[in-house]
Amino acid sequence: MVEEPVIKTVDLSCYFGPLQVLKSINIEIPHNELLGIIGPANSGKTTFLRALNRLNYLHRTYSQTGRILLDGCDISSIGDNLLRKKIGIIFALPQVLPISIFDNVAYGPKVHGTTDKKTVGRIVEEALKKAYLWDEVKDRLREPAVRLSGGQQQRLCIARTLAVEPELILYDEPCSGLDPISTAKVEDAMQKLKASYTQILVTNNTSQASRVSERCAFFLMGELVEIGATKTLFTNPKDKRTDDYITGKFG
Amino acid sequence: MPRKISEFIIELCIKLSGYAVVVFVFLVFLFLLRDSLSLFRHYPVSDFLFGTEWLPVSDPPKFGVVPLLLGSIFVTVWAILICVPLGVGSAMFISEVAPKPLKHVLKSLVEILASIPSVVLGFLGIIWLGPVLRNVFGLATGMCGLTGSLLLAFMALPTIISISEDALTGVPRAYREAAFGLGATRWQTLWRIILPSASSGILAAVMLGVGRVVGETMVVMMVTGNAPVMPGSILKPLRTLTATIAGEMGETVGGSEHYFALFAVGIVLFVITFSINFVADLFLRRARK
């Protein structure tokens, strides 16, 4: 039996007002893959990510055509609450709520109806462990999350997302504001999460893409130019534009 | 799920609260209109709008709104003549000249002025300002239009100062820096560049000040003499639209022509202040762009 891909987009096109930001994207992402998305600024990479969990609709001028399927199901038939539970997102700059570390991670389960204190405590601990943050914060869970370093806050965001048990985790240039050590820790977490989650990583850093992803997609000006195994894409790209970007001729 | 239902109810209340505001405006207008129209069943609209005699207790009663309208206009014009130069001038001082600590003190003082209840100023008008003006100008009574204008100017100052000051500080820094780069002094920059580019906001401030003055009741009722005659000089008693309603309402019988006439005066007031505020808001939007 062939497994349904986690995500399948069919002729997905995205518009902000009259401006077309993504042109007819067709992509399939199988389970447990970490797909890297690279490309210069304004290629539509972030728009693509945010189309998957319908965050683009926070912009008043947004519209899209085409279909997005999650596990074979058209996402337009899935409610916002459930969709965003299944698809989590980590933003570029670490964004934490001005509450305690514990409460930040517990927020997701709370809004989805988990009220039993013991259950929540267990969920928070597991999530923090999976994000490789538990050891560093286990003695200060009640402290304000804003006191953590940038790298720790970003891993807190990962834990927060994991707490609602998603299927798919989206990363929108998550290490752009972090120092190399924190970046390494976040990449480490991503590697270990491959076993249980599908992940999509948008990054401006081609070295990072080659470090963590199995497949890579190159976006340019709203088009999916090329997609293939990371090693092949970086050493032997099929499209000249991909080659130009990777070798640094533009971007 | 009970949560879904309670959320639905809360969100419904939120939407209804938003719409309620629109409903209230309509209701105010509608109820004023309803009772005004009762007047016009027997009393011609043209006599109301253009009549120059307001004699509600004569036989037959006369409900000409012109003396009241002119009373409001006289008092407003004089008030604006006084408070606009003063208000815009202080706004310029506060925003561009005063050093930071002084700025805070001045803004606090203006806020204090804004919070003084109008009835207290009316009281002071009766006790102090009226007699002073009577002596200075040798009048029969100090309860005249000018007393009202001076107090109204004082009351409108916070509106004019704070909105003008917002307009002035809202001028982009780039303009100032460009001017200084060309060697202009602070005064030249203020007069030739900042003031003109803040003009929409300042105009809006003046209009809102006018709206405030036109709508004020207690001060004019207490100090302008309450003489509903065609106003001649600002140094004589007169009557405004607002004071008429407030002063005569207690003397009317519900359902009488006089009663309905006061509502008609109310509609005139409503339309005037509505238009002023509408236009002022347009200017404010233009200023914010």
Place this chain on the structure above:
Amino acid sequence: MTGAKIRQHIAFSVLGAVTLLIVVPILLVVLYVVVNGVGAISWEFLTAAPRQGMKAGGIFPAIVGTVLLVIGTMLFSLPLGVLAAVYLVEYASDDLLTRMVKLSVVNLSGIPSIVYGLFGFTVFVLLLHLGTSILAGSLTLAIMSLPVIITASKEALESVPFTYREISLSLGASRWQTVRYCVLPYAIPGILTGTVLSLSRAAGETAPILFTVAAFYLPRLPHSVFDQVMALPYHLYVISTQVPNIPIEISFATALVLVALVFLMNLISIILRAHFRKKRLW
């Protein structure tokens, strides 16, 4: 000094003089009321009922009346105003209806207080059969206070960082959950400050209560919300214009109590604002 500098000096001096011309009277007015009124302030004045047609005794019922009206105004205007602001900031889309709501808020703020008085009389006193009562007066003052509360709440809600909403929604929370947990709690300081300010204005208003609640000589305290009540602003108005032979110190003292009450509320609002600005989390 160059010519331009001299002109600047003159111009700035003129502006300073103009400002002084405004500032000095403000201080004088306050001082005038304080100096002339403080003499008649006594414990009896503040806590006793009036006697002999206001020539003796105190103004306690008027103080109580004003306080009751302020509380009543808050009960009606705060929930409605905050919810309307939540609608405008969190739920409204960019359509005609939203523009109408925003325009209506502007219009409500421009309606003269006496027109509110007429409206309150015709709707609350007559149509709804509430009679001249605390209830009618509070409702009238509440509608009048709505625009200020809505505007202050709107600003408070808009100042909460957008990222809080984004985080909440991206975790799958509903719009109301987002407002309830990630926006409102952080907007409460601004809402509170705006509310206290709006109530301080309501406390000083006379015109809206002229026909809807105010009574002049009511030596006893109200029994229910359907009773008439004395109120400080109305009281001052009547003793300055309609009652002869009242000792002038009593009038000044009444004015002083009213001004002090309004200033106190303003001061509370300023303190709240400064306190919350220090505790700001972002």
